[in-house]
Amino acid sequence: MTGRDRPETPAAPGRHDGRGTGGVVEPSALRETMSWFATGVVVLTVTGERVHGMTANAVSSVSLRPPLVLCCVGRSATMHDAITAASGFAVSVLAADQEDTARYFADRNRPRGAAQFDTVACEPGPRTGAPLLAGALAWLECELTTSVTAGDHTVFLGEVVTARRGRGDRALTFFGGGYRALPAGDTRAGD
Numbered sequence: 001m002t003g004r005d006r007p008e009t010p011a012a013p014g015r016h017d018g019r020g021t022g023g024v025v026e027p028s029a030l031r032e033t034m035s036w037f038a039t040g041v042v043v044l045t046v047t048g049e050r051v052h053g054m055t056a057n058a059v060s061s062v063s064l065r066p067p068l069v070l071c072c073v074g075r076s077a078t079m080h081d082a083i084t085a086a087s088g089f090a091v092s093v094l095a096a097d098q099e100d101t102a103r104y105f106a107d108r109n110r111p112r113g114a115a116q117f118d119t120v121a122c123e124p125g126p127r128t129g130a131p132l133l134a135g136a137l138a139w140l141e142c143e144l145t146t147s148v149t150a151g152d153h154t155v156f157l158g159e160v161v162t163a164r165r166g167r168g169d170r171a172l173t174f175f176g177g178g179y180r181a182l183p184a185g186d187t188r189a190g191d
Helices: 027-034 078-086 096-106 113-117
Strands: 042-046 052-056 059-063 068-074 088-093 122-124 131-133 138-150 153-165 171-175 178-182
Touching (some): 042 078, 042 096, 042 131, 052 068, 052 078, 052 096, 052 113, 068 078, 068 138, 078 138, 088 131, 088 153, 096 171, 096 178, 131 138
Antiparallel strands (some): 042 052, 042 088, 068 153, 088 138, 122 131, 138 153, 171 178
């Protein structure tokens, strides 16, 4: 049987298969499907003329040599132009008890500029000056090395110039469309 002869696997009962015209997946179907991929939650921050913070989960380690991480930011987001202008960014990896912080930096109605940090405990990063949020599990500061347009987002690659670990061991995650606390457990890497 060739690929053309095989019947399509039907969508689960009560579920739309997510395809729009021409077989392309609809944005809402992709968002709903990807919500079942558990991710960590961070707040990206920048300093300079466009001081800003933004909750994100599209952040990943890329390379150890050189030390690189990436973050993906919508081109219409305030953070997009802020990272470009600052030529770098910081990452605060949120702890399980920081859901309110995640919601705050996701709220489009919060104050803009430096005022958005007035009620948030933070300190300037030693290399970038970007705010590092108190109580986070870990912090990174990155100097922008590359940016790549990818659909309606830009993938920003940053070389890690500082990395440090906090004291907690319970992470805030995003799964199934909501915030979840990842319990403490064995933090040793597998084989």
